[in-house]
Amino acid sequence: MNEQVKPDEIVELLRQAYAMEVEAADCYYDLSDQMFAGNNPDVANIFSHLADIEGRHADEIEGRLKALGHNAAGGSYSWDDPLGPESTASEDIHYLMTPYHALQLALHNEKRAAEFFRMLADKSSEAEARALALEYAGEEDEHVKLVEEWLTRVDEPAVDWHDDEDPAVGQ
Numbered sequence: 071m072n073e074q075v076k077p078d079e080i081v082e083l084l085r086q087a088y089a090m091e092v093e094a095a096d097c098y099y100d101l102s103d104q105m106f107a108g109n110n111p112d113v114a115n116i117f118s119h120l121a122d123i124e125g126r127h128a129d130e131i132e133g134r135l136k137a138l139g140h141n142a143a144g145g146s147y148s149w150d151d152p153l154g155p156e157s158t159a160s161e162d163i164h165y166l167m168t169p170y171h172a173l174q175l176a177l178h179n180e181k182r183a184a185e186f187f188r189m190l191a192d193k194s195s196e197a198e199a200r201a202l203a204l205e206y207a208g209e210e211d212e213h214v215k216l217v218e219e220w221l222t223r224v225d226e227p228a229v230d231w232h233d234d235e236d237p238a239v240g241q
């Protein structure tokens with residue numbers, strides 16, 4: 071190693087990972103609520119399951135940071151939405167979203183999360199940070215598989231799914 075970067079690198083990685091997991095958990099809880107509201111309990115359950123996984127992961131990462139004498143604040147991460155530029159934040163998830171689109175949104179962001187951790191691994195000069203980032207990437211790969219499997223069980227909606235006949239509520 072050329073310089074002493076070990077503590078900073080691990081802390082930075084963990085904070086980014088924490089922000090990512092919290093964002094994912096929030097988005098999954100929102101998607102779950104939305105699928106329950108839309109009478110899709112099976113899909114709602116898969117999202118609440120994923121929310122629990124990401125939430126537990128966030129807690130575990132926070133625990134690691136505390137053990138290193140740091141708090142979890144300082145990272146930033148937000149989901150992006152391949153369905154439309156207007157809905158990047160979790161609270162803006164389209165209220166007409168079908169299970170198919172909700173799962174596509176999850177798939178997109180799980181792939182992005184896995185890439186994100188691989189990018190962090192590539193940037194790491196320190197072996198421990200690199201190994202941890204690759205471990206997290208592997209977990210996101212598992213989520214990708216889970217979402218892909220669920221996508222095979224839902225129908226692709228009609229092309230006009232987003233045309234609301236009665237767009238009265240909240241614009």
Ligand code: ZN
Pocket residue numbers: 094124180183209210213
């Ligand atoms: Zn994930």
